[in-house]
Amino acid sequence: MKNLRLIEAFIAALFFAIFVIILLYGFFDGLENRTLDWRFRARPTTKLKTKIVLILITDECLTRLGTWPLSRALYASVIDQLAGVGAEAIAFDVVFEDNSTADSKGDEEFVASCRKYGKVILPLVLSEVQVYENLASSPILIEEVRLPFQALAEAAAGFGYINADFDYLNPDGVIQKTFLAHRFEDHWIPAYSMAIAEQVNRQQFIINDQGMTFCGRALPLIDLPPWKPVKNSWHAGNGKAVYINYLGTRYQEPFLTYSFADIIEKKFNPEDFRDAVVLIGPSAVGLGDLKLTPHGLKPGVVVHANLLENILASNFIIPPSMAAQIVIIAIFAFVTFCILCWEGVFVLSTTIFGILLTAYSAFCFMVFSGQQLVLPMTVPLLMSVMQYVVVRFVQLIFNLKQANTNLIEQNVKLDQKVTELMVLHTAGTRFPAILETSILSNEIIARLCELRGADAGLLVYFEPKTGQSQPLGQVAGVRGDAYIQEYRDELAACLKSVFDGKKQVTVSGSTLYSTYLPLLVGNSCWGAICLHESGALKKSWQSEYFWTTLLGICCTALENARLYEMACEVSLARQVQANFLPQKPLELNGYMVAGNSRPATQLGGDYFDYFVVENRYLVVLIADVMGHGVPAALGMTIVKTSVLQRELEGFSIEKLANTINDTLLNSQGKRLMVTAQFMVIDTLEHTGMIYHRGHVFPFRRVLGGAWSQQQCLIAPPLGVKKHTTSPGTPVEIHPGERWLFYTDGLCESLGDDVENETKIAVLQSYLDTRPLIPITEACVDILDHHPSFLTGQPQPDDYTVLLLERSAKA
Structure with missing residues (x-):
């Protein structure tokens, strides 16, 4: 035991040395940064102590003011205001x-405004280039400063770089x-x-041997890893680093924010900007200035x-010194070593260890x-966990040596368990890989007959509600289909006992099957395996647990195969259903119509179609079958079939509607x-009639x-009432006009406890925000x-839209 304590102390010292080296090299900086992300996200929003206002160039600003880059005359206007x-x-x-190059006058106005105001700070960029003295030499890394263009640089009050370092400080990409x-x-x-x-503040920072100060205050600089590999000019020797104390949350920032367009249009409160430091920058997605932060x-x-x-x-956020981290x-x-010395209370010591780490x-x-x-989290916690695991492993080896005698006595039982596990492992890997029910059923029967010494077997599936049995596979032997038919009453009675009792049934002296094993899924009986055992050939190593587990594996694999076959059938049905809808837009005499549908489940109930009659009339229809899944898909098929029969029966809306209505009413x-x-x-004539x-x-x-919504004369839905006419609402279609037909899912999904009028208003407002693009793309966009x-x-719910547009040309 004394030797064990020395080994444990050596392991503690070894892990301490290894993780101090890891700390000095900064290998786990990325993981430590991740824990800092979590700490930021758990913290609430912090109030500002200074007056800082943000002006963001948003996507909406680009819509209101023009494309990027914006005219620099706009920046001049903002400065002046x-x-x-x-x-x-x-x-x-x-x-x-x-x-x-395209707006030199805007440049002049921008420069003049900066010079007149005198307190405009502009960014610069530090970039690195590789220079070769000759072709045989290695490249030399040279750093250069990229300032604004000369006239603007001369008018600026100051400059600062905007580079973000992702190699040395932020290796995980989060600033x-x-x-x-x-x-x-x-x-x-x-x-x-x-x-x-x-x-x-009209003061400059000071850097000396003691650190960095500003306005007489020492700044809390990060004690960077001294041995961390350097890849470029951004490293501890060339920079003074701090943590950024993000004051907001993921969805809220404490800064007062205006859009750039509102400032241009003078839609702001002047008091918000009095004595404020104003930062102006882009937030539009396409401008590429979105940075990954802890939020x-x-x-x-x-x-x-x-x-x-x-x-x-x-x-600022206060970082720990390197010495403080080494002490931690x-x-x-030391604490982990002390806990590991606590003998005989593995659960309690492990619990206390976990509590200490959590605390x-x-x-x-x-x-x-x-x-x-x-405070550092990754290095001390990871070191403690690894030290604990390794020492526990060493202790396990010592305990295993002491228990060697007892293990030898248990070898026979262990061999039996290994044999069971090998059989279960084989079944657990082989059976789930077979997705055809018939093949899987025959293989399961063959394997179980082999294990139990049976010369014939049958696998049946029970209908969940009725208990009606359905054979899936068999090993016939001398008991083929004719033999089963002869003793079908005995088989039916035994299967009913299995289904009702959900337990094994044994029939002594039976000439058909002697053992009926239930296949259980939860509290229901999925099926049964019937075996004719010729003698007491059951292996000695086969325990009750073994058979329960094996039957569970068989049942799970069979159910998965059955569900897979059902899923394949549903997938094929969805492909067929998708082909019912028009695949391309339709154009006729300056009119174009297109649509798009997205079902909420594998099978949907929305339908739309459009076609031409007499090379003059454009017919557009949209339908929504109540519900989802197979019943809705059946209703959609009925509508599609009725549309396909229109030419054979002579087309009219009344006939088409009556055909669909009668078919729905007569459906089973x-x-x-x-x-x-x-x-x-x-x-x-550019007129239309809506039914x-x-x-x-x-x-x-x-x-x-x-x-705007078009009101129409209404009639009952199809499939509700016989002999119902469809009154028409006449409309006139103007050049450039668009019509949107849609299913109720688009508005019903806009709120559970909201009036229908409010949902329609919300949908109308949403449509007004969408861009005016070609109708094919517009359907997808909506x-x-x-x-x-x-x-x-x-x-x-199922979502379907159908757009009709008349050309704007006369």
Whole structure:
């Protein structure tokens, strides 16, 4: 036992040394950063101590002001307005490296506004290039500064770099740390947020042997790993790094925010900008300035704003020193060693060990939220866990040696268990791999006959409700189908006993089958295996647990095979159903119609179609069968079949509607109800007639206008009442006009406890936000961006849209 304690102490010292080296090399910085992400997300929003306002160039701004890049005259206008209301400083998170070739006047206005205001801070970029002295030499890495174009640089009040380091500080790609200053040649260049803070406070940062100070305050710099490999010029020797203290949450930032377009259009409160530091930057998705932060993707200007608040308010996260981290690792190694010395209480010691690790993790979260102190988690916790596991493994080896005598006595029983496990393993890997029920059934019967010494067997499946048996496979031997028919009454009685009792049935002296083994799924009997055992050939190693497990494996594999075959049939039915819908748009005399449908389940009940009559009339229809799944798919098939028969019977809307209605009323089983809407367009007279059968009213949009709902004369849905006429609503279709037909899923999914009028209004508002693109793409766009998908919940109903458009040309 003394030797064991020495080994445990040696393991503790070894792990301590290994993980200190890992810490000094920074190998686990990525994992440590991940724990810091969790700490940020668990912390609530922190209030601002300085007045910082963000102006974001959003996607909506680009829609209102024009495409990117925006005219620099707009930036000049914003500077003039903010200067007029008394802004403290203005900073642009936009790189203006080159003159504008298409808008030189805008450049001049921008430069003039910057020069007049005198407190505009602009970003610069530090880039690295490889230079070869000759072809045989290795490349030399040279760093260069990329400033704004000359006239703008001369008008700026200050500069700061906007580079984010992902090799040294943030290897996991999440911006948690940043260099506040970077050594370029023989001087220090401030980070962008530090440059803004210098302009606001009219002071510069100071770097000396003791660290970095600003406005007389020492900044809490990160004690970076001294042995971490260096890949470029961004490393501990060339920079002073800090943690960024993100004050917001995943969905909320504490900064007052305006859109760039609102400032241009003077839609803002001047008091919001008085004595405020204003940061302007893009947040539009296509502009590529979204950065990965602990709270997810955020605009780069938000990252700069958080760091600026940290500097101005001295609201930093406090990092631990390297020495403090080594002390924490040593404490964990010692405490783990002490717990492992506790003999004979494995469960209790493991529980206490887990509680200590959990308590330390919770303490790390608390001090981070309360004191903004970052304590290391990954290295000490991982070291303790590995030390604990390795020492427990060593202890296990010692205990196994002591128990060797007892294990020898148990070898026979162990061999029996191994044999059982091998058989179960073979069955567990072989049976689930067979997805054809007939082949699987025959293989299961053959295997069980071999294991139990039976010369004949039969596998049957029970209908869940009636208990009616259905043979799936057999090993006949001398007991073939004719023999089974002769003793069918005995077989039926035994199978009924198995189904009702859900337990094994043994029939002594039976000439048919002597043993009936139930196949159970939960509390129901899935089927039974019938065996004729010729003698007592059951192996001695076959325990009751073995047979229970083996039968469970067989039953699970059989049920999976049955479900797989059903899924294949449903998948084929869905493909057939998809082919019922038109695959291409239809054009006739300046009219175009297209549609798109997305079922909520494998089989849907929405249907749409369009076709031409007499080379003049365009017929458009949309239908929605009540419910989902197979009944709805049957209703859709009825509608499609009726449409396909239109030419044989002579076309008219009344005939088509009556055909569908009569077929639905005469369908077997569950009554099917279908709401439908038909529209017949005279493409020469540009008039139409809408026939409404319980469906939602369509929307129409005139050229240059907004979407509005078209009221129609109503009639009952199809499949409800016989001999119902379909009154028509005449309409006139103008050049450039669009019509939208849809199923009720698009509006019903917009709220559970909301009135229908409100849902229609919400859907109308949503349609007004969608772009005016070709109708084929518009159908997809309307479904892709439907508000119900923003909830993260599954699609609640079938979604179908049908767009009709008359050409804008006369």
